[in-house]
Amino acid sequence: MSELVHGAITQGLAALKATSTVPKPPLGYGSDLWCEDDLHPHLAEVTGSALVIAQYALRRLSTPAGSLPDDPEWGLDLSGYCNRPTTSRELALLEGEIESELLDDDRIDEVRAQVSSSGNTLSVRLRIIPVDASKSFTLTLSVSKISTLIEELG
Numbered sequence: 001m002s003e004l005v006h007g008a009i010t011q012g013l014a015a016l017k018a019t020s021t022v023p024k025p026p027l028g029y030g031s032d033l034w035c036e037d038d039l040h041p042h043l044a045e046v047t048g049s050a051l052v053i054a055q056y057a058l059r060r061l062s063t064p065a066g067s068l069p070d071d072p073e074w075g076l077d078l079s080g081y082c083n084r085p086t087t088s089r090e091l092a093l094l095e096g097e098i099e100s101e102l103l104d105d106d107r108i109d110e111v112r113a114q115v116s117s118s119g120n121t122l123s124v125r126l127r128i129i130p131v132d133a134s135k136s137f138t139l140t141l142s143v144s145k146i147s148t149l150i151e152e153l154g
Contacts, residue, residue, distance in 0.1 A: 062148035
């Protein structure tokens, strides 16, 4: 990316004003393209449900920090924690990193993460309380060196 384009993006982002309001129906949590592990073949959308936040969390926790030119702080690639010895202290620190990463989304009011390691995979269980607290849910991700998948959404 050229310095000129990067500068224009930075300037445009600086001019934006942040707003934070409780989501309103019918879109609730917003809408996005269906993108669990790849775009849906027919570019289907997901709207107004916890699934929007679940897919967002999946993408955010499988994207290496620095890989988005317009937001270098976005992302935490959990696959980097697979296939290596990890202490229980490191897993506890990782839980805090996950919570901090997901709390950057203004749709999420609170998140609790539990991470366990089994062989070459991580299991990440999230309890997400959106700003609309009546719609809280759990999300379990299975993370390996090659993929991060939604294992359960409840």
